Amino acid sequence: MELTRARAKDKAEPKKRKLSESKKDMLSGYLYVAPFFIIFGIIGLYPAIFSIYLAFQKWSGFGEMEYVGMQNFTLVLQDPLFWKSLYNTLIIGVMGTAPQLLVGIILAYFLNLAVIKFTNFFRVTIFMPYITSMVAVALVFGVFFSNNESALANYVIGWFGVDPINWKTSEWGAKIAISLMVFWRWVGYNTIIYLAGLQSIPKDLYEAAKIDGANGVQQFFHITIPLLKPFIVLTVFMSTVGALQLFAEPTVFLGGSAFNRDEAMTVVMYLYRDAFNLNSFGTASATAVLLLIIIVIIASINTWLTSGSKRRKKVRAKHAKG
């Protein structure tokens, strides 16, 4: 009944119906995106703006805020511990992610070779570390890399004649241990992304190159790498942003002494310590703003570098083809 009536109406007043229909759609459109934007406003936008506002206030979490201008920023920027934490973050970031991306590409390349069998088995095992939580990884590696002389890591380096290291309390020991756990957990994840990238490269490109007499290495550098570039840009971007936000691994790895030592304190740990251990919300917010700026700068540089070389490589590939 309703159906026929609607259709009859449709025939009688096509224009009017269209109009009300599109109005209805408009209303539905706004209504359906509203939940996301309400949530975004409450826990995304408002906190971000409030954070920037707080960066210029002195506030202990209770009572009145006091406007202090740039003082929070100068306090943070004059604090050697902030620079130490930034240094730590960058060192661990480079040591944890650069080898990971390199190894990821190699593993993906191997897994994509037509002659290799059991690829699904290898894919699953290499990916498996990613499903463990950061806390679990940090605890397991915390036992590998404990300060005991009998720690597994010390046993292994003993094979090479290296003396036991106090992993948790030495400048480089802590950084190496944390970089290794980041490496272990993420290498499979990046392998999977690169593998998806490799599988998207058409096979006939390789066939054509073979006919032109290109060997495996040439194929790798002139076809694989240039066509993989979007995936490399993506993983470099994600790893950079992730590395600059490092928190769980060092905090859990160092346990009770995490916020009292500086060998592995990262910027987010510094921020957390200011806010929740020292009740200095103003400087913590200033640190958060600085972190945002650092992330934007470093992520843009890295993305620019990787996508920039893509353009150069593409040109080169074109020349090679031509």
Place this chain on the structure above:
Amino acid sequence: MPKANKKKFSMKSVPIYAVLILASLLSLFPFYWMFVMATRPSEAYNSIPPAMIPGTKLVENFQNVLDQIPFFQAMWNTFLLCTITTLLVLLISTLAGFAFAKFHFPGKNVLFVSILLTMVIPPQLGLIPQYYLVSELGWLDTLFGAGIVYLLNPLGIFLMRQYVSQSVPDELIEAAKLDGCSNFRIYRSIVLPIIKPAFATLGIIVFTLVWGEFLWQFTVLRSPESYTLQVALASLNESYNMDFGMVLSGVFWATVPLIIIFLMFNKLFISSITEGSVK
């Protein structure tokens, strides 16, 4: 052709297999070793060479974990937190994804681009105000407080918009409209059934994210009754006299359910990574 290839490469591929096997072993070793430690007395840790074969303290070590933290309560809290936030994110994302894919409304593009921007804001920038907000609401130390931040998931909207526009034909929606279907009815009876496969992708992404996230849960959850697994496990590491067997027993039993789920659905897990990031 393929046969010739196989023969030709049988020797050449040996080093490649060696690399892949080594990578697999290194990936699996911490899991195995976690299990070994979970079954050994803490003193075993001081033995040289280190213990590599399971011992007999499986139950005792776990008993020690239960003495330290409310393990099952934490497991239940984590399960609740993950399930409810995942369902809510699915609801929010499918609704908005549907709207962005199929409706025309002024400001749509601006709104969609602004979602892109929300992905750039690092979560730490909002940490302090979010903490303040949650404490004003009286949600500190509750699962509400822990869960609310995960509802903001721009990636979900991207995925769902993509999926709806690829797999739900416009004609189908037009036809349903001609039959007098309301937009919500179209969402419920046409769109949702078609995009079910995307639920698995986004569901796995959100579930594992919430399962493993630490900073926020660590900030908001302060008393053992409200601990999630991650916070509870981290607290094992803070005692002075570390019992490694106990700590790794906790880690082991907290990881086992995830390993089982992963092995059952490994294809889905792996495709969720590529679909979630390569779009």
